[in-house]
Amino acid sequence: MADTLAGKTALVTGAARGIGRAIARRLALAGCDVAVNYYNSHDEAESLCGELRAMGRRAVAIKASVGVPDSVDELFAELRKSFDHLDILVSNAASGVLKPAMEMSLKHWRWCMETNAFALNLLAQRAVPIMPAGGRIIAMTSIGSVRAMPLYGFIGASKAALESLVRTLAQELGPRGIRVNAVSAGAVDTDSLQFFPNRDRLIASFRERSPAGPVLTPEDVAGAVYLLCLAEANMINGHTLVVDGGFAISG
């Protein structure tokens, strides 16, 4: 791939594993220097940075919990030591509680909302002052934002809030030349799916119903993020781009 994003800088949250790791790799492949945010996965983050540096990119691993204001302040203080500006922010990190809504508590609600939705605002508030025109903010969401999925109630609600916030930020930041979009992935067999008691059924259902399937990879999702970063995507703003091989439109 040509260096279509040469000289650009990116921050990817939750980049040590899964889809975030594939996004960081894809952006680096396209020419970006990358700040690799992690929370627990220090070794994986450092090994990814080693890989990106071997590609000739600058890469720095930065620990932070994305839903916590002080922690996000520290993330950006650290980022500023390596990068004087930020062109691309990918809010990918997510966490949550898989339980029936009838068993959920306020603590569960706050954890899902703060980590999965509020984080985007925390990150955007700190990124935008150092983001030039042409900048991109991309948030990772899921079909659970618009469909009721067993045990996914609070995470789904947080993803719905996230998509709504994407639209608001797109409106607020549009005049600055910054585009804000969401990417909604179908079922990707990352570590997160191991926590779903219905994992096998989810994957089987995806295999059956995705016309472009049978498997959706982290690289497929990273490709969509990459597309939104291109100059040609300049008029795509406030959109949720579904990357699921046609799963959601299949009866």
Ligand SMILES: NC(=O)c1ccc[n+]([C@@H]2O[C@H](COP(=O)([O-])OP(=O)(O)OC[C@H]3O[C@@H](n4cnc5c(N)ncnc54)[C@H](OP(=O)(O)O)[C@@H]3O)[C@@H](O)[C@H]2O)c1
């Ligand atoms: N997998 C799917 O089928 C699927 C489908 C649709 C949408 N998505 C979305 O795609 C994104 C990535 O999913 P994934 O499947 O790749 O997840 P994953 O493999 O479970 O990885 C989750 C990532 O989030 C990070 N993280 C969790 N809590 C964090 C916190 N408080 N602060 C900072 N980082 C935190 C983790 O970092 P550490 O390991 O460093 O703690 C990890 O890198 C998520 O937004 C998810 O909702 C996934």
